Amino acid sequence: MSVTIKDVSNHASVSIKTVSRVINNEKNVAEATKSKVLASIKKLGFKPNKSAQSLRSKRSYMIALLYDNPNKSYLADIQNGILQVCKKTGYNLVLQECDYEDKNLSNSIINFIEDFKIDGLVVTPPLSDMDDFLSNLEQANIHYSIIAPSTKKVSSPYVSSNDYDASYEMTEKIISLGHKKIGFVKGHAMHSASSLRFNGFINAMDDYSLNRNFDWIIQGDFSFESGFQAGEKIFSSSEHPTAIFASNDSMAAGVMKSAQMKKILIPEKLSIVGFDDSPTAEQVWPSLSTVKQPVIEMALHAAKLLIGEFDGLTEETVSKEFQSEIIIRESLKNLN
Amino acid sequence: MSVTIKDVSNHASVSIKTVSRVINNEKNVAEATKSKVLASIKKLGFKPNKSAQSLRSKRSYMIALLYDNPNKSYLADIQNGILQVCKKTGYNLVLQECDYEDKNLSNSIINFIEDFKIDGLVVTPPLSDMDDFLSNLEQANIHYSIIAPSTKKVSSPYVSSNDYDASYEMTEKIISLGHKKIGFVKGHAMHSASSLRFNGFINAMDDYSLNRNFDWIIQGDFSFESGFQAGEKIFSSSEHPTAIFASNDSMAAGVMKSAQMKKILIPEKLSIVGFDDSPTAEQVWPSLSTVKQPVIEMALHAAKLLIGEFDGLTEETVSKEFQSEIIIRESLKNLN
């Protein structure tokens, strides 16, 4: 039926084991032998049987994506990036949804890994921030790479984005357009990105000697509804800001709705800025100025890092911080 | 290390093969033997090794999701539903992105299936509409279940939604609120849902003896941009409709933007209605009235159907049409 190692070994007149060595890029195979085997493999169209490999080598050639994130668009991008690497390397991606509040999370994940012999994990926020969980994984000897960890350990590979810098720059941009009264809607307290984004804002405000008005600094949770509530609070204060920076686009849209219902013209009377460049950012009117992280590339790199851990990819595979891009759309007005 | 069949067979004092029979629910095992074995399995915490099963039985215990759909939210829901079934049945989900315009699609999918010994496919729009592709799969003896097929074959299990009826009802609803001049933005021509939705609209208009104005019936492609362009066209005609029904939410948001840029008040001067209940529908202002399909449930059922094909689930598993729900939000005004 299908071509096996044995067929290849016959065709190339070498032993089965030698073919196996070539497949697995083991050393101590003479160049001549190697190319002879590779030629036979190509000629016969041989592809190793994953199940057999897995059975014998205790590896599944599957990696799992761990997530507890309601943001569908973010997740889709993450998947996209990982899948690109999987396709190249012959791995498969398994999705594993988690509940970050589950007290038994570590155990159930460790069980899952062992049951399916999953080779490694890509961990996304907010799980990336749970240091206990991560160290449990580590103790169980599980490979993982982290997207946007709160503390950048040397021990495990990670990718991150410059949330702080991007937030600082965006705030600078808002200030440079003449805004002095700026509000801020904070993200979900469990996400480390929230504090990074907030700190970027605050530090920029300080550096430009602008006043923090705590009536305009509201705790949100990344949801549209919380953004709307933040807007309601801000607009109930005696004075209004000229700009509001929300920690993500959903909340920015919520703020926008609140303003629009109060007939506050955007961007004439109020500028609004978001973060993430979600599909909604383009589809609301006026369209949202926002910060775009290269999510797909980040996920792609995270997958490379992970697979590199046990497969030894040839490319450079080091933990890396990615640069975000500031996108100016209609919702931000120049007051100068 | 881990518990094997052999351990169970020793513990239960039966042969290895008998344990295997119990695991696989084969018949011709005496009740007494069966419960003895089950007790041992439970006691020892035995779980069959997937790789070994797969190697011997030529099944992977993986199903794949085939998609070529830029709608991240739709896809996320689909995945969600399938994953729920996978978790219960012990299958894994593999993602496979396709290009529906790829002339070689059938072959590359068939190769993929054979390489990874994928047990079956869940096919989503617009691939669901490609009858050639589907019959190629059938000839290659590949199991699949279809979400929203254009032609409901008896041969393969499917799930669908009542797009036509929902569109008809929504149109009726718009009409009942006193609208007589209604525009429509059609969806991507390749999706069979597009024509169903359009026909529902047209037939309702006819049944209520309302005029079709072809200046207000615009071909879109499900993208925000095409919705915006549709708005531009409609608003450049001599007369304006009082309501516009777009075949999905992104296009509705596009129409909305076009209107808002022209200072056409929504919903006072123009009502807008979408389809899908995407996250955007809630997050724009005014929020979009729309039609919500039970996408998660549909996907869940599709997965059950598929896995039932080769695993013989106990539950009823028949192809099924799901009912959509009409959601009225701010964007639709009562003219009466």
Added chain:
DNA sequence: TATAAAATAGATATCGTTGTCAAAGTATGT
């Protein structure tokens, strides 16, 4: 040149299941 060390290649056991086939046990019909 002798000898140790390293590189290369192969024979065979093994991973943990399911498939095949034959044997033993049980029920049914005459």
Added chain:
DNA sequence: ACATACTTTGACAACGATATCTATTTTATA
């Protein structure tokens, strides 16, 4: 009581790779 069919069970091979260990050849070192 015996032939026949069906149910139940088990022994052993097989799936297609990798691991281990051994044998041979090549290279390095004294």
